[in-house]
Amino acid sequence: xxxxxxxxxxxxxxxxxxxxxxDQREALRDMMAAHxxxxxxxxxxxxxxxxxxxxxxPHASAVxxxxxxxxxxxxxxxxxxxxxxxxxxxxxxxxxxxxxxxxTRIDLEAxxxxxxxxxxxxxKLLIIYRPDEDPEPRLALARQFIDRCRSAGLASIIEPVxxxxxxxxxxDKTAGTLAAAAELGHLGADLYKAEVxxxxxxxxxxxxxxxxxxxxxxxSQWVVLSSGVPxxxxxxxxxxxxxxxxxxxxxxxxxxxxxxxxxxxxxxxRTIAVDRLRRLCDTVxxxxx
Numbered sequence: 429x430x431x432x433x434x435x436x437x438x439x440x441x442x443x444x445x446x447x448x449x450x451d452q453r454e455a456l457r458d459m460m461a462a463h464x465x466x467x468x469x470x471x472x473x474x475x476x477x478x479x480x481x482x483x484x485x486p487h488a489s490a491v492x493x494x495x496x497x498x499x500x501x502x503x504x505x506x507x508x509x510x511x512x513x514x515x516x517x518x519x520x521x522x523x524x525x526x527x528x529x530x531x532t533r534i535d536l537e538a539x540x541x542x543x544x545x546x547x548x549x550x551x552k553l554l555i556i557y558r559p560d561e562d563p564e565p566r567l568a569l570a571r572q573f574i575d576r577c578r579s580a581g582l583a584s585i586i587e588p589v590x591x592x593x594x595x596x597x598x599x600d601k602t603a604g605t606l607a608a609a610a611e612l613g614h615l616g617a618d619l620y621k622a623e624v625x626x627x628x629x630x631x632x633x634x635x636x637x638x639x640x641x642x643x644x645x646x647x648s649q650w651v652v653l654s655s656g657v658p659x660x661x662x663x664x665x666x667x668x669x670x671x672x673x674x675x676x677x678x679x680x681x682x683x684x685x686x687x688x689x690x691x692x693x694x695x696x697x698r699t700i701a702v703d704r705l706r707r708l709c710d711t712v713x714x715x716x717x
Contacts, residue, residue, distance in 0.1 A: 434549045435583040435618045435649075437513045438490040444712035445619075445651050445676030448488040448705065450477045451517040451552070452680060453496055454528050463689050474498050476693065478507045480684055483697045485512035487705045492517060492552055492678060495538050503546050515585065515678075516543045518551040518573060525594060532556055534573055540580035550583035551576075552621070552678075557608035560593035570615050577618075585678070587621035587653065588612050602626050606641055613646035620650040621678050628657040628665035636668050643673030650674055654682035659704070663711055670715030677708060 439445050452459075453473075460468045460476065477498035485491050486509040493499045493508075494517040501507070508514055518538045524530025532554050540551060553573040555566055570586055577584035588611075590604025602625040613620055625638030642650060652669045654662050654677065662682035670676065683704050690696035 434581060437549045438515070438583065438619070439676075440489045440709065440713060440716075442713040442716040443675075444670070444716040445490070445649075445678065446488055446705070446709040446712050447490040447492065447515070447651065447676065447678040448480075448484055448512075448683060449492045449653065449678055449680030450480055450498065451492045451494040453494060453521055454523070458528065459685060459688055470497065474501060476688075478502060478505065479694055480697055480701070481507040482509075483694065484683065484701060484705055485509040487702055487709065488512050489676075489709075490515055490549070490678075492680075495535060496520075499538075513549040514547060515550045515552055516548045518576070519554045521554070525592075527591065529554070529556070530591075534569065534576070540576050540582050544580040544582055548582065550585055550618070552585040552587060554587045554589060555608075555612065556591050557588050557604055557611070558591050558593050559604060559607060560595045560597060563611055566612065567615070570612055570617065574616050583618040584616075585619040585621055586612060586615075586617040589623055602638060606638065606645065609642050609645040613642075613648070613650075617648055620646045620648050621653055622646070622650050622674075623655070624652050624657050624665055624669070628661045632668065635665070636672050639669045639672035639674065651676045651678045653677070654679035657682060659683075659686060663704075663707055666708060666711050667715060670712060675716075676712040679708075683708070 457468045474497050490513040492515040493502050519532045520535045521529040522531040574584045588608035590601045592599040605623045659682040666677050684701045687696035687701050
């Protein structure tokens with residue numbers, strides 16, 4: 429079953445993608461804990477996700493939410509704006525190797541057909557790339573996920589992330605980002621979510637050259653995420669990525685992370701985060717013009 433319509437539903441009228449990520453889990457707990465006097469409960473995480481969805485999705489073309497904390501609640505309560513398409517996270521995260529997200533697998537309880545019937549347009553899978561690990565399990569995982577999405581008419585989004593080798597060898601995150609694209613960027617996923625080379629902090633010429641290389645390696649349309657990129661640099665980074673072939677962004681931290689330190693988070697979301705998201709929308713629309 430073709431997913432062209434589902435993928436186009438994630439885009440703005442310009443054809444660019446301006447998508448919000450609210451699928452962070454234990455990483456979000458850690459971010460919230462830095463500004464809370466006590467332990468962060470599951471309920472606090474869910475409330476933040478639903479509040480952010482209500483405030484921010486009127487300005488996003490799509491939003492990514494996880495089943496573990498908020499997806500079903502967001503659907504049941506109508507937290508997502510009618511003009512914003514819903515992406516279901518189809519991954520389960522496990523702490524391992526000293527990392528909050530050290531292993532991932534497909535969340536088999538996130539049934540593609542069931543979520544398609546509820547209006548979901550796409551699913552996303554995070555895949556960890558390590559240069560010292562056998563690629564076959566990664567390839568099999570990606571193909572299984574893409575097939576699951578295709579069977580329900582959903583667009584498939586893969587998110588390869590570059591991580592340190594388990595053997596303790598030297599680590600070059602950007603080299604891993606490019607190697608992951610070379611390995612996974614031609615498997616048939618409808619959209620590829622890429623890390624930003626050099627975390628957007630290198631010279632413009634080097635960052636843009638790496639973006640151009642991603643365009644050569646990835647067969648599908650692709651977008652950037654914001655993890656690791658300072659929020660002040662992310663708009664410029666998105667502009668460089670789009671100039672070199674990207675189609676937009678699927679990002680969370682650069683939009684809302686600083687709001688977690690605010691005395692009243694909903695007010696910060698309505699002002700700081702909405703302004704950032706609107707500016708990013710303008711950036712991708714200008715690039716698509």
